[in-house]
Amino acid sequence: MLNIDAIHLREINMPLAHPFETSFGMTTSRRILLIELESEGLTAWGECVAGEHPYFSEETIDTAWIITEAELGPRLLDADVERGGSCPKIFGQVRGHRMAKAALENAVWDLEAQVKRVSLSELLGGTRSVIPCGVSIGIQPSPAHLMDKIAAELAAGYQRIKLKCKPGWDTNIFEAVRNRWPDITLSCDANSVYRMKDLEDIAEWDRFNLLMIEQPLWWDDFYFHSLLQKRLETSVCLDESIRNRRDALAAIAMESCRIINIKVGRVGGFSEAIGVHNIAEERGIPVWCGGMLETGIGRSHNIALSSLPNFTLPGDVSASSRYWSQDIIEPAVTVSDKGEIAVPTAVGRGFEVQRDRIDALTVRRQTLHAKARVTA
Numbered sequence: 141m142l143n144i145d146a147i148h149l150r151e152i153n154m155p156l157a158h159p160f161e162t163s164f165g166m167t168t169s170r171r172i173l174l175i176e177l178e179s180e181g182l183t184a185w186g187e188c189v190a191g192e193h194p195y196f197s198e199e200t201i202d203t204a205w206i207i208t209e210a211e212l213g214p215r216l217l218d219a220d221v222e223r224g225g226s227c228p229k230i231f232g233q234v235r236g237h238r239m240a241k242a243a244l245e246n247a248v249w250d251l252e253a254q255v256k257r258v259s260l261s262e263l264l265g266g267t268r269s270v271i272p273c274g275v276s277i278g279i280q281p282s283p284a285h286l287m288d289k290i291a292a293e294l295a296a297g298y299q300r301i302k303l304k305c306k307p308g309w310d311t312n313i314f315e316a317v318r319n320r321w322p323d324i325t326l327s328c329d330a331n332s333v334y335r336m337k338d339l340e341d342i343a344e345w346d347r348f349n350l351l352m353i354e355q356p357l358w359w360d361d362f363y364f365h366s367l368l369q370k371r372l373e374t375s376v377c378l379d380e381s382i383r384n385r386r387d388a389l390a391a392i393a394m395e396s397c398r399i400i401n402i403k404v405g406r407v408g409g410f411s412e413a414i415g416v417h418n419i420a421e422e423r424g425i426p427v428w429c430g431g432m433l434e435t436g437i438g439r440s441h442n443i444a445l446s447s448l449p450n451f452t453l454p455g456d457v458s459a460s461s462r463y464w465s466q467d468i469i470e471p472a473v474t475v476s477d478k479g480e481i482a483v484p485t486a487v488g489r490g491f492e493v494q495r496d497r498i499d500a501l502t503v504r505r506q507t508l509h510a511k512a513r514v515t516a
């Protein structure tokens with residue numbers, strides 16, 4: 141039994157080292173909800189990946205805060221928590237709010253790993269000692285800026301370049317990049333900006349030999365993606381559309397995609413992420429771990445998840461320094477010149493949380509306490 145004594149919610153504000161632009165907007169600074177669990181002298185952490193605005197999904201940091209405080213936190217404190225995998229049932233009555241649920245559930249897995257004295261990777265069923273890394277490069281002020289960024293990331297060793305795209309920053313950009321780098325592993329991510337009227341234009345991209353086209357159409361769609369996938373040589377990858385195992389089953393059965401991006405926050409926590417991973421693996425669909433501009437806490441959890449066997453494609457899990465001038469963990473996440481991150485073997489998440497640094501960044505906090513336990 142994991143006796144959780146208190147749940148601390150914190151909002152930290154962290155400026156990004158570089159602005160990040162997608163088809164849904166520009167992010168220059170992040171407001172992040174961190175969860176800290178206290179349990180019999182141990183502390184465990186979770187990070188909520190919801191953004192400031194409901195542009196990627198319906199959730200925001202503010203909805204996550206409210207639902208954690210009013211619903212999820214009290215349920216967790218009242219429940220008999222055996223392990224991280226107990227959380228989906230504990231939260232089951234609450235619909236949606238998957239990023240809020242994931243922050244708590246992942247913290248419980250972090251705690252369970254510490255109690256069992258194993259690494260988080262081992263607890264999740266990881267088998268890799270290193271994970272292959274790619275980068276997601278935002279829309280840039282000019283093609284020249286983009287070329288410089290790509291050159292720098294390739295020089296650093298990253299194994300796959302993903303370009304954020306949107307109408308006006310797509311065919312022309314892929315053309316320019318392929319002219320300079322005909323053979324690199326290249327993909328793109330549209331974050332749901334295209335519509336069926338764009339189908340012929342998207343079909344033209346087959347000539348760029350992209351590893352995948354990520355979430356080209358509506359954020360909640362399977363059917364139109366299946367029509368698009370039938371028209372393409374290139375694999376479609378779904379991100380936003382995949383909320384759970386059933387979505388993965390539906391998308392695979394309908395041939396809406398040939399690759400799945402797993403984001404642990406988007407699917408509601410490690411239990412569901414492992415479930416999606418297993419469903420994809422059994423059906424020959426490769427997966428990779430998406431990123432949400434996480435701090436080192438969420439990043440350490442993504443590294444552990446990426447060590448599962450079917451994470452065969454390079455993920456968007458990259459070095460701390462690409463995001464932050466100073467991360468909130470020690471050591472910072474680094475990537476080797478082969479474009480790999482070593483999976484920690486130490487007990488728990490394998491990175492120390494820098495509480496002083498977090499305190500300095502905190503703008504809001506709230507503590508939920510467990511009721512006094514009756515001990516038999």
Ligand code: OSB
Binds near residue numbers: 331430431433457
């Ligand atoms: O679609 O993968 C996405 C960031 C915010 C919201 C959505 C996405 C992203 C990224 C960031 O691509 C990847 C990273 O963390 O490096």
Ligand code: MG
Binds near residue numbers: 355401
């Ligand atoms: Mg994406």
